[in-house]
Amino acid sequence: QIQFIESGGGTVHAGDHLRLSCAIVGVNLDYYNIGWFCQVPGKEYEGVACISGADSSTYYSDSVNGRFTAARDNAKNTNTVYLQMSSLKPEDTCRYYCAITRGRMDSHTQCAHYLFDFWGQGTQVTVSS
Numbered sequence: 001q002i003q004f005i006e007s008g009g010g011t012v013h014a015g016d017h018l019r020l021s022c023a024i025v026g027v028n029l030d031y032y033n034i035g036w037f038c039q040v041p042g043k044e045y046e047g048v049a050c051i052s053g054a055d056s057s058t059y060y061s062d063s064v065n066g067r068f069t070a071a072r073d074n075a076k077n078t079n080t081v082y083l084q085m086s087s088l089k090p091e092d093t094c095r096y097y098c099a100i101t102r103g104r105m106d107s108h109t110q111c112a113h114y115l116f117d118f119w120g121q122g123t124q125v126t127v128s129s
Contacts, residue, residue, distance in 0.1 A: 001026050002024065002025070002026040002027055002100075002118050003024070003025040003026055004022060004023070004024055004025075004098060004118075004119070004120030004121065005022070005023040005024075005025070005120075006020065006021070006022045006023075006096075006097070006098060006120040006121060006122060006123045007020070007021050007022075007123060008020040008021045008083075008123060009095075009096065009123030009124045009125045010124075010125065010126070011126040011127075011128065012088055012125075012126070012127055012128070013088075013127070013128055013129075014088060014089055014090055014127055014128065014129050015087060015088065016088050016127070017084070017085055017086040017087070017088065018085045018088065018125060019082055019083070019084050019085065020036070020082065020083040020085065020096055020098075020123060020125070021080060021081075021082055022080065022081045022082075022083075022098035022120055023079060023080045024079045024080070024081070024098070024100065024120075025079065027079065027100065027118075028079075029053065029072065029079050029081075029100070030053065031053055031102060032053045032100040032101060032102055033050060033051065033052055033053045033054075033100065033101050033102070033103065033105040033110075033116075034050065034051040034053070034070070034072060034081050034098065034099075034100055035047065035048075035049070035050040035051075035098065035099045035100070035101070035111055035113075035116050036048040036049045036050070036070055036081075036083045036096060036097070036098055036099075037096070037097045037098075037099060037113050037116075038092075038094035038095065038096050038097070039094065039095050039097065039122075040093070040094050040095070044113070045097070045113035046061065046094075046113075047059075047061055047108075047111040047112055047113065048060070048061055048064055048068065048070075048083070048096065049061070049064065049068055049069075049070035049083060049111070050070070050105060050108075050110070050111035051070055051071075051072060051081070052105040052106065053102070053105070054104070054105070054106075056072070057105070057106070058070055058071075059105075059107070059108040059110075059111045060108075061111075063091070064085075064092075067085070067086050067087045067088075068083060068084065068085050068086070069082075069083070069084040069086075070082070070083050070084075071084070081098055083096065083098075085125070088125075088127045089127060090127045090128065090129045091127075092125060092127050093125060093126050093127050094124075094125060095122045095123070095124050095125075096122060096123055096124075096125055097119055097120050097121075097122040097123075098119075098120045099113070099116035099117075099118060099119045099120065100116065100117070100118050101115055101116040101117045101118070102117075103115070
């Protein structure tokens with residue numbers, strides 16, 4: 001059974017930074033693509049960042065490129081992924097989810113929520129102006 005343990009969300013001011021963590025139990029992440037997605041009520045999931053399992057290529061949405069960094073803890077036997085969020089803006093306010101899926105990922109177009117099979121419970125990030 002795959003389990004997700006997400007943490008790191010909170011309420012911050014514009015310009016601050018946060019680091020979201022997602023520990024994933026029950027899989028070998030070497031065989032999965034990893035995604036971070038964001039959803040506000042009433043809207044579809046937005047792909048924020050994705051990491052290819054095959055070659056660790058990382059894809060970012062235009063809105064976060066240069067401010068957010070997605071990474072995987074490469075320590076042996078550690079299945080934790082991170083989303084380092086810097087220079088936060090009020091428009092970054094969202095519930096952030098980590099997700100995984102198998103398969104090919106070689107472009108940003110595959111950083112799409114409908115391609116991901118397993119999801120965490122999400123963590124809320126609120127940025128005040």
